[in-house]
Amino acid sequence: MQSQGQSLPIAHKGLVFKTSPSQRLFLIMPSQQKKIIFCMAGVLSFACALGVVTALGTPLWIKTTVLCKTGALLVNASGQELDKFMGEMQYGLFHGEGVRQCGLGARPFRFSFFPDLLKVIPVSIHVNVILFSAIFIVLTMVGAAFFMYNAFGKPFETLHGPLGLYLLSFISGSCGCLVMILFASEVKIHHLSEKIANYKEGTYVYKTQSEKYAISFWVIFICFSVHFLNGLLIRLAGFQFPFAKSKDSETTNVAADLMY
Template sequence: MTKLQKKVIFCLAGTLSFACAIGIAGALGTQLWVKGTILCKTGALLVNATGEELKKFIGEIQYGLFYGQRNKQCGLGGRPATFSFFPDLLHAIPASMHVSIITFSSALIVFALVGTGFFMFNAFGTPYETLHGPMGLYLWSFISCSCGSLVLILFSSEVKMHNLTEKIANYREGGFTYKTDTEHFEKSFWILLVCTLVHGLNIGLIRLAGFEFPFTKSKELDTSSGAIDLMY
């Protein structure tokens, strides 16, 4: 592969990495991570609501990593309200997991920007150390991909396994019990997934540029020494 082709590939990978950093930074501050509906279980049981009547007890909720909004329905009209995770919900949610998600998301932005710098340096500069060359490109791309995967796993676990939506809906609700009716991940979550896949794609682009994966060495057979061994 010619030097020009390598520059084009590195520029493409660097541009993708920078776009990921911008996308994740934008997604981090929005509330478009999870959206769903919540059922006022207590109210529905009191009037034995079924069919069309049950819709009067189904409200909406959406939230991100820092704040969100909900509209509770208990048969007497909606009760819209906004909420924030810090400091309001720290005692109601798995706080350590939630803080870890935010920390790794912020670190992913930094890693993506560092990876962008390394790609551009290899495209237009002259790498002079191992970490400035292909090894550094593989390293930061792998770290970014791993960090993004970790955020996806942690956030999915917090929402699905720890019933985050129900905990938010039932926060400071003494007389009513709410149950998750439907929930699905929103745009910001899928942006993070795409960015994680892009960092994995960058690893493939580095290999396409002609650089071997780290810690792989071609084994050359020495036929002459093999023949001497056979003689003895």
């Protein structure tokens, strides 16, 4: 009688291999369950791609309030009086809008990064944010297609199978992470909001009072998280993480062959 943790033999194409309990679970996993898991990951990836495309064109990446420092100092404003000198602004990667206030009423304004603000913003960082966002979208769409292909097809090359899914999920998630890091550095380190608020303002000086990331930025964060969730779904489907050491590589290869 076999013990619970003892390996059992399995025959495949005239060869006999020994399997561990976890590998036996992998072998008997229903094909329908694998399809459901991969379809779920594919739908999540496709939804993320649409979300990032939408986020890319909106001015809802960050909302900020700016204080007209010059006007507030002139009248020595304090407390509720500062509200008359407080403006608001929101922007994304391509355009934005806001309201300046310096004690003489609200002055609405709109702006575009290209070409209006090219001389005042860190162009290289801003272009890289857009570039990595575009790569993020493309890789996410490719990942969605690969998940569906693995759900309903039979991959004949390594990069079309689980290894390709792991690789795409990792690279896509890394691109999403870079987008957030670069945009945050542009806003916080390079004081992007102040540069926008003071653009073509020769008389008044504006200082940032508060900044908070808006819905489009959090869409990027959610999509970044989804890619790592997809990695867990691939593992749940029975495929080892890349470069994970296996006790019996031949048995793993046979198992992957039987899954498809």
